[in-house]
Amino acid sequence: MIRILLVFLxxxxxxxxxxxxxxxxxxxxxxxVLSDVKLTRYAKGYKVTVLNDSLLxxxxxxxTDLLRFNTNIYFKENGYGMVSSPSFRGTNAxxxxxxxxxxxxxxxxxxxxxxxxxxxxxxxxxxxxxGGGSVQYxxxxxxxxxxxxxxxxxxxxxDNTATLSYGSYETKxxxxxxxxxxxKFSVNVGLDYIDSENDYKYLNTDQSNENGAFQNGSINxxxxxxxxxxxxxxxxxxxxIGEREFSGTVSSPSLAKYEDQNFRxxxxxxxxxxxxxxxxxxxxxxxxxxxFGNQNSDNFxxxxxxxxxxxxxxxxxxLKDLKLKPIVSYxxxxxxxSSFNNPNRKEFSTTALLLYNPNEKWHYGLNLxxxxxxxxxxxxxxxxxxxxxxxxSYKLKLNGSKNYRVPTFxxxxxxxxxxxxxxxxxxxxxxxxxxxTYKSVSFNLNAFYIKTSDLIQWKPNTTGFWSxxxxxxxxxxxxxxxxxxxxxxxxxxFSLQGNYAYTVSEDLETNAQLIYVPYHKANINLAYAYxxxxxxxxxxxxxxxxxxxxxxxxxxxSVEAYxxxxxxxxxxLFKTNSQQIDISLKVNNLFNTVYENVAFRPMPxxxxxxxxxxxx
Amino acid sequence: xxKIILSMFAMSLLIVSCSSDDDATPSEPLGAYEDGIIVSGxxxxxxxxxxxxxxxxxxxxxYFNVNNEATGVYLQSLGFNDDKAYIVVDAGTITVVNxxxxxxxxxxxxxxxxxxxIAFANGKGYVTNWGDPYxxxxxxxxxxxxxxxxxxxxxxxxxxPEQILAEDNVVxxxxxxxxxxxxxxxxxxxxxxxxxTTITVNDNPDEMLVDDNGDLVVLSSGKPAWTxxxxxxxxxxxxxxxxxxxxTLEFSxxxxxxxxxxxxxxxxxxxxxxxxSITDDATAVTSTPLFTTAATTLYGMAAKDDRLYFVDxxxxxxxxxxxxxxxxxxxxxxxxxxxxxxxxxYFN
Numbered sequence: 001m002i003r004i005l006l007v008f009l010x011x012x013x014x015x016x017x018x019x020x021x022x023x024x025x026x027x028x029x030x031x032x033v034l035s036d037v038k039l040t041r042y043a044k045g046y047k048v049t050v051l052n053d054s055l056l057x058x059x060x061x062x063x064t065d066l067l068r069f070n071t072n073i074y075f076k077e078n079g080y081g082m083v084s085s086p087s088f089r090g091t092n093a094x095x096x097x098x099x100x101x102x103x104x105x106x107x108x109x110x111x112x113x114x115x116x117x118x119x120x121x122x123x124x125x126x127x128x129x130x131g132g133g134s135v136q137y138x139x140x141x142x143x144x145x146x147x148x149x150x151x152x153x154x155x156x157x158x159d160n161t162a163t164l165s166y167g168s169y170e171t172k173x174x175x176x177x178x179x180x181x182x183x184k185f186s187v188n189v190g191l192d193y194i195d196s197e198n199d200y201k202y203l204n205t206d207q208s209n210e211n212g213a214f215q216n217g218s219i220n221x222x223x224x225x226x227x228x229x230x231x232x233x234x235x236x237x238x239x240x241i242g243e244r245e246f247s248g249t250v251s252s253p254s255l256a257k258y259e260d261q262n263f264r265x266x267x268x269x270x271x272x273x274x275x276x277x278x279x280x281x282x283x284x285x286x287x288x289x290x291x292f293g294n295q296n297s298d299n300f301x302x303x304x305x306x307x308x309x310x311x312x313x314x315x316x317x318x319l320k321d322l323k324l325k326p327i328v329s330y331x332x333x334x335x336x337x338s339s340f341n342n343p344n345r346k347e348f349s350t351t352a353l354l355l356y357n358p359n360e361k362w363h364y365g366l367n368l369x370x371x372x373x374x375x376x377x378x379x380x381x382x383x384x385x386x387x388x389x390x391x392x393s394y395k396l397k398l399n400g401s402k403n404y405r406v407p408t409f410x411x412x413x414x415x416x417x418x419x420x421x422x423x424x425x426x427x428x429x430x431x432x433x434x435x436x437t438y439k440s441v442s443f444n445l446n447a448f449y450i451k452t453s454d455l456i457q458w459k460p461n462t463t464g465f466w467s468x469x470x471x472x473x474x475x476x477x478x479x480x481x482x483x484x485x486x487x488x489x490x491x492x493x494f495s496l497q498g499n500y501a502y503t504v505s506e507d508l509e510t511n512a513q514l515i516y517v518p519y520h521k522a523n524i525n526l527a528y529a530y531x532x533x534x535x536x537x538x539x540x541x542x543x544x545x546x547x548x549x550x551x552x553x554x555x556x557x558s559v560e561a562y563x564x565x566x567x568x569x570x571x572x573l574f575k576t577n578s579q580q581i582d583i584s585l586k587v588n589n590l591f592n593t594v595y596e597n598v599a600f601r602p603m604p605x606x607x608x609x610x611x612x613x614x615x616x
Numbered sequence: 617x618x619k620i621i622l623s624m625f626a627m628s629l630l631i632v633s634c635s636s637d638d639d640a641t642p643s644e645p646l647g648a649y650e651d652g653i654i655v656s657g658x659x660x661x662x663x664x665x666x667x668x669x670x671x672x673x674x675x676x677x678x679y680f681n682v683n684n685e686a687t688g689v690y691l692q693s694l695g696f697n698d699d700k701a702y703i704v705v706d707a708g709t710i711t712v713v714n715x716x717x718x719x720x721x722x723x724x725x726x727x728x729x730x731x732x733x734i735a736f737a738n739g740k741g742y743v744t745n746w747g748d749p750y751x752x753x754x755x756x757x758x759x760x761x762x763x764x765x766x767x768x769x770x771x772x773x774x775x776x777p778e779q780i781l782a783e784d785n786v787v788x789x790x791x792x793x794x795x796x797x798x799x800x801x802x803x804x805x806x807x808x809x810x811x812x813t814t815i816t817v818n819d820n821p822d823e824m825l826v827d828d829n830g831d832l833v834v835l836s837s838g839k840p841a842w843t844x845x846x847x848x849x850x851x852x853x854x855x856x857x858x859x860x861x862x863x864t865l866e867f868s869x870x871x872x873x874x875x876x877x878x879x880x881x882x883x884x885x886x887x888x889x890x891x892x893s894i895t896d897d898a899t900a901v902t903s904t905p906l907f908t909t910a911a912t913t914l915y916g917m918a919a920k921d922d923r924l925y926f927v928d929x930x931x932x933x934x935x936x937x938x939x940x941x942x943x944x945x946x947x948x949x950x951x952x953x954x955x956x957x958x959x960x961x962y963f964n
Contacts, residue, residue, distance in 0.1 A: 206760040248689065248707060249660070249661075249686070249688070249689055250686060251685060251686040251687060251688035251689070251705075252688035252689040252705060252706075252707035252709070253706075253707060253708070254707065281836075293748070293749060293750065294748045297748045297750065297751060299748060299750030299751060415842075416840075416843075417842075459931060460913050460929070460931070460932060465840075466844065497752055515933070521746075548933060548934055548935060548956065549931075549933060549934045550935055551932060555680070555686075556663055556676070556677055556678075556956075557679070557956075558663055599660070599661055600660070600661050607947075
């Protein structure tokens, strides 16, 4: 497989390519419209890849699938649509941070984000920042962070997009996006509802996914108002309400059901000065889950956390080539749940980001952060990054950092077992990146090393229940390569995007590969557009993962490697200056591959999705 | 693999074709898994391991190897009756197999909710069911027609019925209390299939056995300290003629044994990974261990023919271990790989 890919890439490389400089959509975003300036300005030595809105809105897929097919991140999904946890560079799900407009939205209960509870409707861009980012983004940004960004443009416009889709397993999806602005006022709203029986057949058996139906609705609304020529006020809001049946395994049915309710609201006031630019953010986040072991009964367990945060930051031009960005932030978390009383946590953090650009070729970044948290001591965090433009087409990037993950509410307060003596996990890493851009080809190669200690692991203790302890030490190292090629011949447009990752993630005591981390993962996306028609192929290779620490192969010890292909076709039915209708058909799992992502939890067979989109 | 199945199939044909006038010749083996130790693991994935009696061979995932399907979430326990074994899975099914070949014969898949253990009396099967673990009033014992493999009736019982033991057509059920706690042993008459009485013991009764004196011995773990309401563990002996408690031997605070086995008049129990024992006529429990097993997480034990068997659930994700000790020298005889979250040991 890999060999075929390589041959394929070489063929592509050797073909003649026309000039067209690929512009990073995010780099062009004005400070006015983006809430998270750190991501573009203070990450010069980091690999940041952007999935822009055309990808997000044209082929509506789950967030998990989007990232699975377009990035190096590996997902462990408990059956389609069920709990989905990422592994970024071989780290675990609670070491991957999800950032919404600059603030972390990882669960305070589990420390992670279930990627099937994130709806990507109405995000203008999703950025994937590889490597440690705890200094800037707080707990959990160890393997990397995934950034959901909303932008507000104050250019006069009024656009609407309505999308309807219907697919296999009675999957119905409706979404509506509307965006309006004049010089003073900007608003955009995205509404989305999806409902699926998700009762796919388990290939090669006479069973099907009996208890896997899901439905969710989300609102994603953002407002901006220009108060004066110096002040802009913005309001961001996201609501996600979902209900899922939790499917069982191939040999056991399940009756479980899970409800998610997430609300996020942030108010932001930006002020532009002559030498500085400051922002004040206040936000409220609420996460709330209910778990029904048996959906036919009224008994459930629940967990709920309210997060209140206030954050002040300024971008100061100390000198022409030296920028300083201090950040102070205060977070207050209050939790409640079936398994603990009503714990709360307070967190005060101070951060300083320094950026030095002596000339066009060199960028240096130095960042420091110290948190003061109730309940445990947080380490002093740092990061540095350097970017050097060797030539117009060759760039070197180096970054190193110390990152952390704080114990969660579950870790600290779960009854029984919660351990108040836990300390944060700490992690050191270094990452060297190379970027080659030549005409319309860009190639990225990164090598990284991560060493994490004091990993929090739940273990049965001598008194007969589970309790978390700071015990494990791990090291991860590997390489990531990605290639982007686009080519235009008259009315024909071709593009190719491929990623490959080799990841070693081992327990330092046993030297065994951690469970559910594939050594190899690769994907390739091919797209072709001609006049009103476009089509794409996606192919994914996921290597074998071990499911037990012994690193043995076989159905009881590992999940087999698999390859998966999707195919899509889009046709512009109708287009005028102000209106456009597109119809598209997507075939997932084109070759009807039998595969599992988690042991004994089969994934869907070949399935279809038909979509009609109206823009006006 | 196919070959093994075929040879088994051939073997089973042989067995079927054996007529009773072959009695003079040594009997044919009944199947690959006759005479040996069976270890089940809760999972996931759950599985069953077989170790031959001479400890020379072992085979993991025997059910999967024979039937090419997994055993489910979570494999709670096995029950044996005549030439059949019953695999009880929490998710609500019991798979019936030939106990010597492990070929699947059928399933009992309706009428069970969170089944735990099965026992056999009066030609019927009796299965303890938690029902909805959050509902403390819907627990029951299911009565199974062993020919049709169907649940024919249910006997409502107190919360959290756990282990079940049949003695002279009377069935005894210990109530550990599912997700909460309980302190009773239910007694069921298998002629009328009704609950005749309940016997109060210490909190969280689980393991039961019948000792050489003919008493029913029940191990109650008590409520651990973390509940904020610690109660004492105890070994309770019940006179099965009168269904009353004859002896209660209580443990000190902080001691909460969870496992029990019996061999040659010695009653063994655990404290963590340590093994202790008392004799039938002991008037108090002991806190002095005989020895400490090599198990990280001692999760099950059984005894037979001068040997003590222990399963280790390790960290609940790695493969489990089976440790075999000599019952007098307490030296380790052998150890084997066992299923993930290895929990139960049976002798075939």
